[in-house]
Amino acid sequence: xxxxxxxxxxxxxxxxxxxxxxxxxxxxxxxxxxxxxxxxxxxxxxxxxxxxxxxxxxxxxxxxxxxxxxxxxxxxxxxxxxxxxxxxxxxxxxxxxxxxxxxxxxxxxxxxxxxxxxxxxxxxxxxxxxxxxxxxxxxxxxxxxxxxxxxxxxxxxxxxxxxxxxxxxxxxxxxxxxxxxxxxxxxxxxxxxxxxxx
Numbered sequence: 049x050x051x052x053x054x055x056x057x058x059x060x061x062x063x064x065x066x067x068x069x070x071x072x073x074x075x076x077x078x079x080x081x082x083x084x085x086x087x088x089x090x091x092x093x094x095x096x097x098x099x100x101x102x103x104x105x106x107x108x109x110x111x112x113x114x115x116x117x118x119x120x121x122x123x124x125x126x127x128x129x130x131x132x133x134x135x136x137x138x139x140x141x142x143x144x145x146x147x148x149x150x151x152x153x154x155x156x157x158x159x160x161x162x163x164x165x166x167x168x169x170x171x172x173x174x175x176x177x178x179x180x181x182x183x184x185x186x187x188x189x190x191x192x193x194x195x196x197x198x199x200x201x202x203x204x205x206x207x208x209x210x211x212x213x214x215x216x217x218x219x220x221x222x223x224x225x226x227x228x229x230x231x232x233x234x235x236x237x238x239x240x241x242x243x244x245x246x
Contacts (some may be wrong), residue, residue, distance in 0.1 A: 092135060103132040107139050114146050120147050137166035141173050148180055158178050171201035178207075182214060190214050 093100040110125030123146060129139035144159030160180055163173050178193035194211040198204060 064184055093133060099132060103129050103136065103139075106132060106143070107136075110139070114142060114149075119146060119150060133164060137163040137170065137173065140166065141170075141176060143178075145176060148176065148183065152181070153180065153183060169200065171197040171204060171207070174200065174205065175207045175210075178210065178214070182210075187214055 093103065106125045106129040110122045110129055113119070113122035113125060123143070126139055126143040127147060129136070130143060133139070140159045140163035144156045144163060147153070147156035147159060157180055160173065160176050164170070164177060167173055174193045174197035178190045178197060181187075181190035181193060191211065191214050193209055194214060197207045198211055203206070
């Protein structure tokens with residue numbers, strides 16, 4: 049009788065372990081599916097849809113206001129654009145630029161990093177991250193971002209010029225940089241070698 053009771057208890061333990069194992073596998077699978085669904089971005093709204101039109105209007109007005117130095121109007125509209133379509137990197141990048149121009153570096157960093165997460169291959173966002181790092185005094189970090197931007201878009205003369213200046217600043221703050229004219233196609237014509245020491 050004791051052996052039958054022991055077998056029953058052993059069987060019960062095995063069943064419990066099996067149940068716990070299956071529950072653990074299902075829990076892990078559920079978490080994996082949840083993460084997959086959470087990370088998978090829903091498609092952006094279709095052009096012509098009401099959501100797209102509302103986003104586009106807010107984005108365009110915000111960008112125009114930013115260009116015209118009307119920061120409160122720009123911020124209001126870019127905030128609305130980000131809220132309307134949070135998966136669109138352009139609104140995050142432009143709002144980050146607005147914060148960068150206002151020297152609100154924490155906010156600029158938050159928005160530019162979000163834009164970078166949404167569009168990791170964008171040379172424009174890399175350039176903005178380089179400018180942010182420069183404002184923070186992190187010249188080597190700025191050089192890294194701008195180098196990446198120039199590699200991805202070599203015709204960006206402004207990024208080439210800023211990169212040349214920053215490379216000089218990061219390696220020797222006493223040097224003076226001479227940057228030659230570029231034709232917009234060949235960044236190798238941009239020189240950033242020290243021309244002398246003051």
